[in-house]
Amino acid sequence: MGTAFHGLWPTVRLGIITIIFGWSPGADCASGVTDVRFWYGPDKTRLVLELTSAVTYRVFSLEDPERIVIDIDEGQLDQGIGLTKKAGGAVARIRSGRPEPRILRIVLDLQKRSTFHAFLLDPSGSYPHRLVIDLLQRENREEADSSQLDIREEDYLVVIxxxxGGEDPGAxxxxxxxxxxxxxGIARRLKRIINWDGRLRAILTRTDDYYVSLRRRVAFSMQRKAxxxxxxxxxxxxxxxAEGASVYILSTGGASSEMxxxxxxxxxxxxxxxxxDIGQQDPSLQRTLLDMGLDWKIRESHDLGLALLEALEQVGGLHSQTVGRAGFAVLKAVxxxxxxxxxxxxxxxxxxxALQQELTQERIAGAIYRGLSAYCDRDERCPSRTRNESVYVVAPGDSLPLIAARLDVSVADLKKQNPTRSGPLQIGQKLKVPQ
Ligand SMILES: [Zn+2]
Incomplete structure (x- = not known):
């Protein structure tokens, strides 16, 4: 229990742990907060405030109860933004107030203590100015990553x-x-196929709708020795x-096409x-591997790309028959x-x-798996096939249409091959694969 002071003057005991202060030149006129978004990952909750202009702001944390306070000078919360509905992840409640007439205060009541990092983003694409506050739950990180799968040293590990994700919708x-x-959707299905098969092991760089920096995607696979x-x-x-699939690998020179x-x-x-936050980038992880290993990596990537194109062609048209080359940041540092x-x-x-439909996603994931498996047959680092390819073992969540899409066969052929099968599918049940 606290002292009398504690009860009377809770603020007296509140320790200000960290303050992040951001000042933007020219940010002296009112700035509207036009939208508030939350994203949650395994180790991070992200709050994004959309702004009509850059702002001067302060962010600090208070204890007992745990909360984070965001003060925006000359800030205005647009009407119609229901803050109370926005909470989630590490944030139990979100509310706003005005400690002074010219300051908009947003308070995040936390589920538990989190460290935070705040930064402003300039307009990009369809996004306006943004103030981003990341709440980091460090103790969860290892748990979240390793909960995906037990990985042994000898496993042939595929990072998908x-x-x-999150703020970045892509196309x-x-x-x-x-x-x-x-x-x-496709990545999750591919992971499931790989891990159920058992020859290879797979993990995802993100498991839900949140953004992971390109640097962390690379670091993730390096740390796990993928x-x-x-x-x-x-x-x-x-x-x-324009339609069809393409496969790209890293180019050491220019891009293979304008596209x-x-x-x-x-x-x-x-x-x-x-x-x-560009200021947070770690230059040591931006390294490109221009020393030994690069030729090997490019050659192997190209072989893998060809195997994938061949498999993807079976389930839909290709946009390009050849493996493209371009300077992708995410391919550079691995x-x-x-x-x-x-x-x-x-x-x-x-x-x-089509790409939103589960059968299409399953068909593509199945094809990627077959391409990967074909590449693996030629890679001495990879364990050899142990399973009888003419038999399919029913996995949790399977249905005949899903299995057919994954194997790229018709449901009718699957039924014809397994005429004695009756009743619902059982996990572990063996089905003959139509050839
Ligand atoms: Zn993309």
């Missing part, structure tokens, strides 16, 4: 990197579908009829849209075979619709 389709959601890096995306083009160059610029801009897969075009209305 769903592009974009946006004509009907409003986001690349980030398509990428995550063997292969697959970044999953969906494309955009001015021409609405590749433009694409690399777009993908590399993810950190700007996703909201990375020292392992790494490819970026554009699974289709968000800007093509037919493909936009």
């Amino acid at each position: 990197d769903p592009g974009h 946006v389709g004509g009907s409003g579908a986001y690349e980030k959601d398509v990428a995550l 063997d292969v890096f697959l970044s999953v995306h969906a494309d955009a083009a001015q021409r609405k009829t 590749g160059k433009w694409l690399a610029q777009r993908e590399n801009a993810a950190d700007l849209a996703g909201g990375v 020292d392992i075979p790494a490819v970026l897969i554009e699974t289709g075009f968000m800007t093509n209305p037919t493909q936009e619709k």
Whole structure:
């Protein structure tokens, strides 16, 4: 229990732990807060305030109860922003007030103590000025990462990197579908296929809708000593009829095409849209591997790319028959075979619709797995196939349409091969695969 002072004057005991102060020149006129968004990842809750202009602000934390206070000079909260509905992640409640007439105060009541980091972002793409406050739950980090999977040293580890996320939607389709959601959907399915099969092991660089910086995606695979890096995306083009899948690897020189160059610029801009504090970038992790190993990596990435194109061609058209090359930041810093897969075009209305459907996602994930597996057969670092390919073992959550899509066979053929099967599918049940 506290002292009498505690009861009477709670603020007296409140320790100000950290203050982040940001000042923007010319930010002396009123700035409107036009939108408030929350994103939660395993180790971070992100609050994003959209602003009509840059602002001068202070952020500090208070204890007992734990909270974070954001003061915005000359700030105005737009009418219609229901702050109370916005809480989530590490934040139990969010409210606003005016300690002084010219200061807009936003208070985050926390579930538990979090450290924080705050920064301003300049307008980028369709985004206006933004103030970003990241709440970090450090004790959760190891748990969150390792909860994905037990990884042993001898495992052949595949890092699947769903592009974009959170503040960064990636390409946006004509009907409003986001690349980030398509990428995550396919990546999750691919992870499930790989881990159920058991020959390889897979983990995701992000498991939900939040942004992970390009630097962290790379660091994630380096720390885990991954063997292969697959970044999953969906494309955009001015021409609405552009369609099909493409596979890119890192180029040490220029891009292999104008399209590749433009694409690399777009993908590399993810950190700007996703909201990375440029001042926090660690230059040591930006290294490019220009020493030994690069030739090997490029050669292997190219082989992997060819195997993926061959498999993807079976389940839909290719946009390009050759493995493209461009200077993707996310492929640059990993020292392992790494490819970026554009699974289709968000800007093509037919493909936009299909890419959101679970059977299409499963079909693409299945194809990526077959391509990876074919590449693996030729990679001496990879364990050999142990499973009988003519038998499919039913996994949790499976249905006949899903299995058929994954294996790229028809439901009718699957049924014909397994005529004695009756009743619902059982986990572990063996089905004959139509050849
Ligand atoms: Zn992308």
